[in-house]
Amino acid sequence: xxxxxxxxxxxxxxxxxxxxxxxxxxxxxxxxxxxxxxxxxxxxxxxxxxxxxxxxxxxxxxxxxxxxxxxxxxxxxxxxxxxxxxxxxxxxxxxxxxxxxxxxxxxxxxxxxx
Amino acid sequence: xxxxxxxxxxxxxxxxxxxxxxxxxxxxxxxxxxxxxxxxxxxxxxxxxxxxxxxxxxxxxxxxxxxxxxxxxxxxxxxxxxxxxxxxxxxxxxxxxxxxxxxxxxxxxxxxxxxxxxxxxxxxxxxxxxxxxxxxxxxxxxxxxxxxxxxxxxxxxxxxxxxxxxxxxx
Numbered sequence: 001x002x003x004x005x006x007x008x009x010x011x012x013x014x015x016x017x018x019x020x021x022x023x024x025x026x027x028x029x030x031x032x033x034x035x036x037x038x039x040x041x042x043x044x045x046x047x048x049x050x051x052x053x054x055x056x057x058x059x060x061x062x063x064x065x066x067x068x069x070x071x072x073x074x075x076x077x078x079x080x081x082x083x084x085x086x087x088x089x090x091x092x093x094x095x096x097x098x099x100x101x102x103x104x105x106x107x108x109x110x111x112x113x114x
Numbered sequence: 115x116x117x118x119x120x121x122x123x124x125x126x127x128x129x130x131x132x133x134x135x136x137x138x139x140x141x142x143x144x145x146x147x148x149x150x151x152x153x154x155x156x157x158x159x160x161x162x163x164x165x166x167x168x169x170x171x172x173x174x175x176x177x178x179x180x181x182x183x184x185x186x187x188x189x190x191x192x193x194x195x196x197x198x199x200x201x202x203x204x205x206x207x208x209x210x211x212x213x214x215x216x217x218x219x220x221x222x223x224x225x226x227x228x229x230x231x232x233x234x235x236x237x238x239x240x241x242x243x244x245x246x247x248x249x250x251x252x253x254x255x256x257x258x259x260x261x262x263x264x265x266x267x268x269x270x271x272x273x274x275x276x277x278x279x280x281x282x283x284x
C-alpha cells in the first residue's frame with residue numbers, strides 16, 4: 001500500500017486558488033517557502049479591502065492533525081501599500097520569513113516573484 | 115472595571131488561550147469553534163457588565179457586544195476612543211467593518227446547541243430526535259470562512275484584541 005506524502009507546494013497552490021476565488025479583494029498571493037519548516041506554508045496575501053490602522057500580523061492555523069498531510073498554514077494579510085513597504089524593506093516580514101525564493105501563486109500556479 | 119467584569123474577563127482569557135492552542139494543533143473544527151464562541155461570549159459579557167447589572171444569562175454573543183461598542187449613547191468622543199483602541203481611524207470605519215462581519219458574528223454566536231435550530235452545532239449530534247451527524251466529523255463552512263478569508267481572519271484577531279485590551283475600554 002502506498003503512503004501519501006505531504007506535497008507542500010501543491011497544497012500551498014490549492015490554498016491560494018481557494019482564497020483568490022472566495023475573496024475578490026485579493027490582489028496577489030505570495031508563497032514564501034525559503035527557510036520555512038517542511039510542514040509549514042507561509043502566504044502573504046495582498047488585499048485591497050483591509051481597513052484600519054493596525055500593522056499587519058500573521059495568523060497561524062494547524063491543519064489535518066494526525067494525518068500524513070498535517071501542516072501549519074500561516075497567513076500574513078497586507079494592504080497593497082504595506083506590500084510595497086515589505087518589498088522596499090521598510091516594513092518587516094514576520095520573524096524568520098524571507099522574500100528570497102518567494103513565488104506568486106495567485107492563480108493557483110507557482111511563479112517566481114518579479 | 116468592576117469585580118463582575120474581572121471574573122468574566124479572566125474566563126474569556128482562559129477560553130481564548132485554549133482556542134489558540136486548539137487552532138495551532140489543528141484539531142477537529144468543532145472544538146476550535148466551540149472555544150472561539152465561548153471566548154467571544156465571555157468577553158461580550160465582561161463588557162456588558164460595565165453597567166453593573168447582569169446581562170442575559172443565555173448566550174450573549176458577539177453582536178450585542180459589537181453594537182454596544184458602537185452605540186451612539188456612548189457619545190462621539192468615547193466612540194472615537196474605542197475605534198482607535200481597535201485600530202480604526204474613525205467610528206464610521208469600525209461600523210463599516212462590523213456590518214461586513216456581522217453574518218460571521220451571527221453564525222458564530224448561533225453555534226451553541228440551543229441556538230442551532232437542531233442543526234450543526236459544536237457540541238451534540240443532530241438532529242436531536244434522530245441523529246445523523248456529529249460535530250467532530252462535520253466540516254463547518256464557518257470555519258472555512260474564518261480561516262480562508264481576510265474578514266474571517268480579522269474577526270478572529272478582533273476577538274483576541276477585544277480580550278487583550280479590555281482594560282482600555284471597559
